[in-house]
Amino acid sequence: MKVLVTAGGTGGHIMPAVAIAEAVRSLSPGAEILFVGTDRGMEERIARLNGLDFVALPALGIKGKSASHLARALLVNTRAFARALGIVRGFAPDWVIGTGGYVTGMVVLAGRVLGCTCAIQEQNAVPGLTNRLLGRIVHRVYLSFPDTTGRFDPSRARLTGNPLRRALVQARRDAKPGYLLVLGGSLGASSINRAAVGALKVLRDRGIAPEVVHQCGSVDCQWVSDEYRGSGIRAQVHAFIDDMASVYAGAALAVSRCGGITLAELSALGLPSIMIPFPHASDDHQSANGRYVAERGGGWLIAERELTAERLASEIQARLTDTRGLETASENMRGIGLGAGARIIAEEIAGV
DSSP: OEEEEEOOSSHHHHHHHHHHHHHHHHHOTTOEEEEEEOSSSSHHHHHHHTTOEEEEOOOOOOTTOOHHHHHHHHHHHHHHHHHHHHHHHHHOOSEEEEOSSHHHHHHHHHHHHTTOEEEEEEOSSSOOHHHHHHTTTOSEEEESSOOTTOOSOTTTEEEOOOOOOHHHHHOOOOSSOOEEEEEOTTTTOHHHHHHHHHHHHHHHHTTOOOOEEEEOOTTTHHHHHHHHHHHTOOEEEESOOSOHHHHHHTEEEEEEOOOHHHHHHHHHHTOOEEEOOOTTSGGGHHHHHHHHHHHTTSEEEOOGGGOOHHHHHHHHHHHHTOHHHHHHHHHHHHHHOTTOHHHHHHHHHHTO
8 A cells, every 4th residue: 555645834734644654554564655745844854754755845835925926836836736746656656645735735636636545634623725725626634623614525524633643642641740831832932931931920929839841942942941940930941842742741731822733632631721822823723723622621712812921820820729620621621532533544544
């Protein structure tokens, strides 16, 4: 069996492709897998680290771009499609699966033209432009959230949850998780970083001193560390955390954005979160993701416009002092099943 996975741009697109590849290999060890991504992102490094053959394909986005950029994108993407036809014809995959990013448009379309079974996987409650377009031609659409807007043909859509790496799916929470986990983003979400540092100072003044693990991105790392140290707050500060499974395992409560993969990871570990949607996410998809979780009792929403140190401190205090409420939210978060997608997708691909 041969499977071609394609993704580009961000980790939120790339890691689901890697997780699908990993799950396919676990069910069908002899499967040949090829990863096709852009020539300017992190795709090649991540693919190689995970033992996947990789081919780079230039592609440019079109949404919200200027007329001059659109003209250049048309030329680049036309060439990319021609090259994608050659890649797909040469590899001859049984399945072509795209998980997002503009490069997937050319590759999945090439697969469809050449008669492959084609699928897309959508990480968020509101699908991106590429997946909305591809959803009209592929054989299968794997969804992480219900398609409440009717973007996809129900006969081709399947609700699976997001694909996660096996290490996260198999991880378990500590018997007595204790600390507050602040996820300011691998690239840094300065508004969350500022609010979290301020909130911990407010809590300190109220006589509440939770232990903190804070991922804040490289740009904010130094000042965040200095602020905690100068305020006498116990905090482990990281620019980036590689082993997220063990960090999730020890946390009692998270503060996070509402990206589809982040919420899937929290769901897999049953870790409830105070969720702060990124207000500039395309089509405001993070707000839709967060509402879905909040309505099912897995977390609590704070809009960015309402985010202050005092507001966040009060929310953290309310949750950490309600042990039974946290336990219920943890059960709810796990029960949503947002991170179950890898094996479900792989089973369909492998025909088991």
